Amino acid sequence: MSGEHASTRIIEGYASGGADLAADEVWAVEAHLVECRVCRDRLSAAVVTEAPAVASLVGTVWSGLEPRLADTATMPRRRRPAWLSRWMTPTMVPWLAMVFGMTLLALLLDLAGTGSGAGPGFGLGSGEVSWVLLLAPVLPVLGVAVSWSRGLDPAYELTASAPRAGLQLVLRRTASVLGVVVPALFVGGWATGIMVAQWLLPCLAFTAATLALGGVVGVTRAAAALAAAWAVVVVAPTLATRHTSAALGTDALPAWALVLALGTAVVIARKGAYSVLKAHR
Template sequence: MSVEHASQRIVDGYARGGTELSADEVWAVEAHLEGCRPCRDRLSHAVGAEVPAVASLVETVWSGLEPHLTVTTARPHGRRWTARWSRWATPAMVPWLAMAVGVSLLALLFDRFGGGFGEVSLVLLCAPVLPVLGVAASWSRGLDPAYELTASAPRAGLSLVLRRTVSVLAVVVPALLAAGWVTGVMVAQWLLPCLAFTAATLALGGAVGVTRAAVALTAVWAAVIMAPTLAARRTAAALETDGLPAWALLLALGVAVVIARRDAYSAPGAHR
């Protein structure tokens, strides 16, 4: 082969099946043909001249396929709707979102009728980690049967991460809003920790994987905030109104890290 194009001998030999060429020559011409349109045209002409039976077979197959390829089949409406929905959520998220809404309802009922933990509001205590569960499910490699397709899609980066996170918040936040309104918990008191925890999960997920980050932060919350709060039967300082500026700062930092590391969510590790 020359520097720029394959020699006519190699092109003709490859057209006849490559039996006359060495293995190195076959490998080299195949690699060259991938990026060289003129040589592909020469190969096409060589096939017609050197192996007319192959050219005739290709022409027969193409003439049979062409009428079918030109017909455009409209997708059913339900399938189009499924394709749009798949950009925002996966079937694996549904049971986790149902569980998050169910936990919100149980926390509301306990706050209204249980009264077993003094001044502690379970709605306030569970709010930060509930959306994290849905985010973890939406990026779980083990739960999503279409993981390989998702990971290899052109839009498998930050755009898809944010879409699925928004879909989780769109389900969980209204449930918490209703629960907070009934129990009298101030909106900012649970909404800021909720958003800050979600942003922190995404920020940490760019380094260790979204699912791993969600599990780690949920475990830290349970050990550092939830268990001591329930044991002391009083609201932790982190959930008092005085702690809102710290949550706002954590939210801003999380968003900044996500934006700064936006390319990290295209890597396979972000789906762990």
């Protein structure tokens, strides 16, 4: 890529099949072509000269499709902001509403005892467990899992094969989840008297760990595994002993900060892993 447009070498190499281009160059030119009409026109001209067989095939297919498309009734376009499609899928909306509802429920359970967030919560009775604090790390993970769920996204195949389906789209969808969950948790933490770092660091650390592990086994699988591990290692013992786990105490904050830093470093180091299909499992 050079300046605002792709170089002639890249355009011609892509038109001839991309065998002589590096993988990052192919990804970059595909992402650029989505936004740049000038380079798309240059690519069309290059295909005629560099790959005449392809140009002939496209012309034959188009000549057969064009009459049919003219006679086919088009579906009415839904009025949905274009920027919203770049940040989340339609299936994310009800799930984000569910996550928001879970946050509200946790807050109500915390306030049910004394009205100050120090109450017993649901069936605990000791006054030492906060449901907001207990659920904060896994709430964004649920949204992230849904945003990459193969079974819930009807456009999964298109999304997974799009040139912008790499780390940029992963971060956009994660940010959209955090944009809903974090403000809700902030209100819950303020109402229950929990210090911000005590829920925010585990929340962000779990999200970063999900993305880091997702580059290896898939984002949805990573989210499910970490949420299950949290339920077994922290939630179950907390409910059984009626005492807040040490993982949620202030002494554990440096460890959560380390997990956040390591997870972020792994995501950056393995950013190319999110451009392949296994990251969408």
